Amino acid sequence: MKNRFFKTIVFILILFPTLPIFYQLVSADNDKVMISFKEINEMEVIADKGRQHYWKGEYHDAIKIFKNLSIYEHPSLTLYINELGNSYLALGDYANAERCFIKSYKLIETYVDHKREEKALSKFGKEEEKIYRGDPYEQATSLLLLSLLLLDKGDYDNALAALKTATLSDSDATENLYDSDYTLLNLLQAKIHLLRGDRDNFIKHREMAVENYRVTHPDVRSIFAERLDKIALLKTSPDKRKKDGAKATDSELKTQLFELDKKIKHLSEAIDAKASLNAMYDGEYNTLIIIPTGRAPIKVRKGKDAQVVIFEGVNVDVPTPKIFIDGKNLNSTPITNVADIEFQATTRGGRRMDAILKGKVAFRDTSVSIGKVLTESGGQVGGYAGITMQVIGLIAQGAGGAVTPEADIRCWKTLPKSYELYALNLPEGEHKIHFEQHLYFEARNKIEKSINIKNKDSIVVIFGIPSLAGMYSSQCEQEMKLSKKDLVDREKTEKGLIITPPLGLNKIERFDSKITKDIEACSPDVKRMMQEVREFLKKRGVPAYFVTHREILNRKDEFSSRSQIAFQVVLSGLETETNSRERIYRASFDMALVNTSTGEKIFSKSITGTNTYLLNHSEPTKGFYGCLESALSQFVSEQQFIQSINL
Amino acid sequence: MTKRYFLLSISAIIFICYGCATVPKSIPVEFFNKDIEMSVGVTKCPEKPQFMDSGSGGIVGLVVAAGRSSEMRTKMEGIKGSTLKELIRQSITNKLEKHFEIVNTQAILSAEIDIHIWGWFLPTTSFGIKTGSYQFRISGSLTVFENKNGKKEVLAKTSVVVNQPMGNDPTKDITQEAMLKAIEDFNNKIISEILRDAKP
Numbered sequence: 060m061k062n063r064f065f066k067t068i069v070f071i072l073i074l075f076p077t078l079p080i081f082y083q084l085v086s087a088d089n090d091k092v093m094i095s096f097k098e099i100n101e102m103e104v105i106a107d108k109g110r111q112h113y114w115k116g117e118y119h120d121a122i123k124i125f126k127n128l129s130i131y132e133h134p135s136l137t138l139y140i141n142e143l144g145n146s147y148l149a150l151g152d153y154a155n156a157e158r159c160f161i162k163s164y165k166l167i168e169t170y171v172d173h174k175r176e177e178k179a180l181s182k183f184g185k186e187e188e189k190i191y192r193g194d195p196y197e198q199a200t201s202l203l204l205l206s207l208l209l210l211d212k213g214d215y216d217n218a219l220a221a222l223k224t225a226t227l228s229d230s231d232a233t234e235n236l237y238d239s240d241y242t243l244l245n246l247l248q249a250k251i252h253l254l255r256g257d258r259d260n261f262i263k264h265r266e267m268a269v270e271n272y273r274v275t276h277p278d279v280r281s282i283f284a285e286r287l288d289k290i291a292l293l294k295t296s297p298d299k300r301k302k303d304g305a306k307a308t309d310s311e312l313k314t315q316l317f318e319l320d321k322k323i324k325h326l327s328e329a330i331d332a333k334a335s336l337n338a339m340y341d342g343e344y345n346t347l348i349i350i351p352t353g354r355a356p357i358k359v360r361k362g363k364d365a366q367v368v369i370f371e372g373v374n375v376d377v378p379t380p381k382i383f384i385d386g387k388n389l390n391s392t393p394i395t396n397v398a399d400i401e402f403q404a405t406t407r408g409g410r411r412m413d414a415i416l417k418g419k420v421a422f423r424d425t426s427v428s429i430g431k432v433l434t435e436s437g438g439q440v441g442g443y444a445g446i447t448m449q450v451i452g453l454i455a456q457g458a459g460g461a462v463t464p465e466a467d468i469r470c471w472k473t474l475p476k477s478y479e480l481y482a483l484n485l486p487e488g489e490h491k492i493h494f495e496q497h498l499y500f501e502a503r504n505k506i507e508k509s510i511n512i513k514n515k516d517s518i519v520v521i522f523g524i525p526s527l528a529g530m531y532s533s534q535c536e537q538e539m540k541l542s543k544k545d546l547v548d549r550e551k552t553e554k555g556l557i558i559t560p561p562l563g564l565n566k567i568e569r570f571d572s573k574i575t576k577d578i579e580a581c582s583p584d585v586k587r588m589m590q591e592v593r594e595f596l597k598k599r600g601v602p603a604y605f606v607t608h609r610e611i612l613n614r615k616d617e618f619s620s621r622s623q624i625a626f627q628v629v630l631s632g633l634e635t636e637t638n639s640r641e642r643i644y645r646a647s648f649d650m651a652l653v654n655t656s657t658g659e660k661i662f663s664k665s666i667t668g669t670n671t672y673l674l675n676h677s678e679p680t681k682g683f684y685g686c687l688e689s690a691l692s693q694f695v696s697e698q699q700f701i702q703s704i705n706l
Numbered sequence: 707m708t709k710r711y712f713l714l715s716i717s718a719i720i721f722i723c724y725g726c727a728t729v730p731k732s733i734p735v736e737f738f739n740k741d742i743e744m745s746v747g748v749t750k751c752p753e754k755p756q757f758m759d760s761g762s763g764g765i766v767g768l769v770v771a772a773g774r775s776s777e778m779r780t781k782m783e784g785i786k787g788s789t790l791k792e793l794i795r796q797s798i799t800n801k802l803e804k805h806f807e808i809v810n811t812q813a814i815l816s817a818e819i820d821i822h823i824w825g826w827f828l829p830t831t832s833f834g835i836k837t838g839s840y841q842f843r844i845s846g847s848l849t850v851f852e853n854k855n856g857k858k859e860v861l862a863k864t865s866v867v868v869n870q871p872m873g874n875d876p877t878k879d880i881t882q883e884a885m886l887k888a889i890e891d892f893n894n895k896i897i898s899e900i901l902r903d904a905k906p
Contacts, residue, residue, distance in 0.1 A: 580785045
């Protein structure tokens with residue numbers, strides 16, 4: 060009897076760890092190549108590298124990566140096709156971009172894998188295993204970009220169809236909980252109707268666009284969101300409301316809604332949509348310039364089981380490109396708040412997956428709690444019954460631990476924070492449009508496009524270059540405050556060299572070793588690097604002062620008129636090598652002296668600084684600053700540096 | 707009678723000592739808005755990350771934890787105590803410089819951060835069976851000293867423990883992201899506590 064009982068217990072204990080294997084076998088889909096969660100994760104790591112290239116303006120490298128990720132069918136294919144399309148767009152390759160957005164649309168419509176969906180929804184499946192289709196804002200933006208490309212080609216019918224589908228994607232068509240509030244979708248539909256001579260539909264869509272513009276305007280959006288919350292609360296049952304801790308009664312809610320409606324009406328009337336939408340209101344434009352600005356928020360996991368998704372803004376402020384038309388600087392104010400991706404991403408209705416994830420967490424908590432009680436009680440009961448209870452308790456706790464409630468955080472990370480637009484009415488004929496992106500004082504990514512305005516009833520669409528957000532150090536997210544000493548120093552240094560914050564730095568940088576795979580991490584301090592540069596230059600008789608990230612963005616012209624030259628450093632690589640006695644650190648920097656007025660590089664050089672320590676005394680942070688000093692020493696010793704400074 | 711007096715005096719001493727030992731959690735209001743100089747440093751921080759679990763796993767649990775600990779070190783990819791120290795110092799400096807003049811030399815005030823423990827935490831039960839998601843944990847304290855006549859007096863002290871979820875399968879990227887978020891969370895909590903009396 061005793062033996063039989065123990066055999067049963069041993070059998071259960073052996074069987075338990077093999078359960079996931081059985082689960083995998085049962086759930087495998089024989090018709091399709093089943094890509095594992097690990098592989099999907101690995102693809103995301105590779106995609107992140109592509110995204111880094113994209114935000115640094117290295118579009119060819121980004122295209123290479125996203126192309127490789129889009130060869131065969133897998134759950135994240137739609138995402139990478141969208142990002143590939145976006146990279147082509149940045150490069151000005153409209154034909155390939157169009158192909159990508161069409162493929163993305165087709166994939167959303169046709170790529171289905173029921174087994175995978177079931178697995179993602181099950182207690183032990185991972186949400187990231189499901190096929191990525193994108194949030195409504197991602198689907199709508201993909202179709203918006205497609206419609207703009209079709210509009211440029213003169214394919215108005217298909218552009219209109221894409222815009223209508225985008226509007227549907229952005230609204231809750233199944234439960235009718237909310238309508239689309241993407242202003243640009245309606246503005247473009249209005250324009251197409253005007254081009255087709257359909258004045259009634261032009262006015263209809265323009266009015267819808269004005270309504271969208273007003274409710275999503277920064278002055279109104281928070282009150283409008285509050286109104287939606289109240290309506291949602293009014294729709295919930297009294298029991299649910301009580302459970303959620305909401306105390307307001309129906310009549311109180313109705314009164315609050317009445318007050319909010321009055322407020323919204325008052326604020327909306329104060330918004331002059333006609334003036335703000337400029338030529339887009341009348342539809343009298345033949346050239347549309349679209350400028351992507353900043354970076355869209357990304358999804359991150361929250362909650363004790365990483366089961367909740369929230370959007371987190373990427374907060375480094377970056378400049379928008381300068382635009383020249385036929386050599387003249389375009390000084391008009393852009394149309395804003397019509398394609399605010401950040402707003403669209405963060406204000407959608409509740410996700411279907413959220414409720415399911417909450418269910419998974421509840422299952423985990425319940426299983427673990429029951430398991431704990433059984434294990435503890437089993438210990439007190441004793442005997443066979445006690446042991447059985449303990450074993451069952453452990454199994455229950457283990458089952459709880461095996462639940463995977465982590466939320467899917469895949470999202471389109473190469474989208475901008477918003478699109479700014481210029482709706483222009485250019486004279487017929489050839490025109491040259493020139494974009495110039497700046498990296499602090501240095502002019503980068505200059506792109507020139509030739510357009511031909513044929514007649515009044517046509518439209519040309521031009522996409523500007525995305526910001527170089529990936530080049531600015533992530534430490535610049537937080538505002539840098541200069542000390543009193545730094546400020547006094549700056550005042551004293553009348554016409555010195557401007558030291559900008561170093562570029563291309565991550566919060567954590569790694570010294571990689573190609574031979575030993577011995578990686579060391581360090582966290583470079585932007586301020587300390589600037590101090591090192593200043594002290595180094597001072598020692599060599601070159602007066603220099605600091606300018607912060609925000610100061611360059613807001614007061615660039617002021618500093619340009621004060622100092623002719625800026626010193627800019629970009630970190631381009633770190634490496635380490637170890638021998639039996641020493642560790643050698645190597646850091647490569649792109650150093651440049653930039654003309655603050657023209658943005659041209661006066662003198663630039665890629666330099667590798669080296670620093671060696673005895674094995675027991677090596678420290679990556681010290682190693683990094685040693686390399687910086689070594690690189691600086693090489694740079695200032697160059698004849699061209701001395702000549703440039705003297706000029 | 708003597709015994710009663712003896713007990714009473716002992717109690718009084720305990721109460722007085724306890725009162726003296728209770729340090730306020732925030733910097734007194736008179737130190738704000740005067741651009742007082744402050745130095746910032748992380749004084750203690752274990753060089754190696756530590757793997758922590760619920761601790762009821764017994765010998766089997768220890769063996770399992772050793773495996774998980776080695777996995778943690780791989781996923782840290784070169785991140786050591788010195789990296790964490792520098793990240794915390796930079797972030798704390800950035801937050802404190804809005805209220806004080808931060809200097810690298812000896813100052814009137816000095817903020818010293820002690821990191822007691824950092825690394826992965828996993829809720830477990832007997833035999834090291836996992837019952838929840840991995841978390842990145844940082845536990846530490848911040849003490850602000852006033853330097854008077856070459857002597858350091860404790861002005862305020864606060865301790866914080868933060869956990870950042872990493873899910874069931876933390877990768878290298880997830881670990882790094884969680885660590886950066888844990889640092890931000892740790893600093894936000896500790897700074898909001900220590901600057902409670904500062905006017906915005």
